[in-house]
Amino acid sequence: MxxxxxxxxxxxxxxxxxxxxxxxxxxxxxxxxxxxxxxxxxxxxxxxxxxxxxxxxxxxxxxxxxxxxxxxxxxxxxxxxxxxxxxxxxxxxxxxxxxxxxxxxxxxxxxLLRDDDGRIALSLKQYLWQRGRDRWVESALARFGERWRTLGMPSRRLLLHNMVVQCRDGRAERLYVIDGLGWPDMLPLADLVPALARRKAGQRLRDLDNAIEQLLARQARHGDFGIHGWLPDARREC
Structure with missing residues (x-):
């Protein structure tokens, strides 16, 4: 690099x-x-x-x-x-x-992550808000989580608007993290201890699952989407 x-x-x-x-x-x-x-x-x-x-x-x-x-x-x-x-x-x-x-x-x-139709991929937050936790995104989340934990990927808290869902034929296929990477610790020992990295990555995934449930619960209560993560259709055509 x-x-x-x-x-x-x-x-x-x-x-x-x-x-x-x-x-x-x-x-x-x-x-x-x-x-x-x-x-x-x-x-x-x-x-x-x-x-x-x-x-x-x-x-x-x-x-x-x-x-x-x-x-x-x-x-x-x-x-x-x-x-x-x-x-x-x-x-x-x-x-x-x-x-x-x-x-x-x-x-x-x-x-720049795009769907197979050429449009810019949606954030995980917007995908969930528009389509819910369907079986395709559930499967993509499972595959993502397995690799994220296995590799011990370093990140701060995984925010829904910092993750992107790449779709094929309109169905969620792969997830990517586009921001918020790197351990926030002053002394990132997890960079030196793979087992610690995997444990911390697993905790990030548990927090992500909680964030998804909180978002969907807020939507069910007719709450607002928030200020981050929405990409209008016109912008997706860029």
């Missing part, structure tokens, strides 16, 4: 912030105009590393500026995952393709 993460010289034109197909808490996601199978993540102007450091508690402001850059942190985590787990990890997470210069600043390029 190290060769992939060399910054490119050519500036990629993304077309302005309104062209983003998705907006997260810190980043914008664009279809790479050079390849519809790739995504470029850029930092939101209002959530720049400098702005995040200024808003951080005093003791955290001593950290280097790069530690407040989500793209740089994500690239470091992916490098660690590839070193520790290898190519099998990419059964469960997208591949990175390097840093690129864009008209909105530095961007991080990665795989």
């Amino acid at each position: 190290s060769n992939d993460l060399i910054q490119q010289r050519d500036v990629v034109t993304l077309g302005g912030v309104d062209a983003a197909f998705a907006r997260g808490g810190n980043r914008l996601c664009f279809v790479d105009p050079r390849s519809p199978e790739r995504c470029i993540k850029t930092l939101r102007a209002d959530r720049s590393p400098a702005a995040k450091r200024r808003a951080a508690p005093l003791f955290k402001r001593l950290k280097p500026l790069a530690s407040f850059d989500d793209n740089r942190q994500e690239a470091r985590v992916f490098r660690r995952i590839e070193r520790r787990i290898g190519q099998e990890a990419f059964e469960l997470i997208p591949r990175l393709h390097g840093f690129v210069s864009t008209d909105l600043g530095e961007g991080l390029c990665c795989d």
Whole structure:
């Protein structure tokens, strides 16, 4: 991956912030105009590393500026995952393709997950909200969980809007985690102890199952979807 993460010289034109197909808490996601199978993540102007450091508690402001850059942190985590787990990890997470210069600043390029009809894949949260816990997503969750635990994949809490459901013939087939990777521990001992990694990954899966049940229970009570994870149909056609 190290060769992939060399910054490119050519500036990629993304077309302005309104062209983003998705907006997260810190980043914008664009279809790479050079390849519809790739995504470029850029930092939101209002959530720049400098702005995040200024808003951080005093003791955290001593950290280097790069530690407040989500793209740089994500690239470091992916490098660690590839070193520790290898190519099998990419059964469960997208591949990175390097840093690129864009008209909105530095961007991080990665795989863009699409369904077999070419539309951008839905988040697990949206899939469940629209279709429920059907037998196809249940099967995809089981396969995902087995591999996630076996590989001891490192992550923070698995959030439903940070997971994507790739469909074939309109049915859930595979799940991927697109954000929130890496152990949050100051000293990530799980990177050195595979059994500990598997145990922690198993706990993340149990928490994920609880999150799914909570989402479906909220929907049954006619609650709201929330602010994260919804992709309008028009944006899926990008």
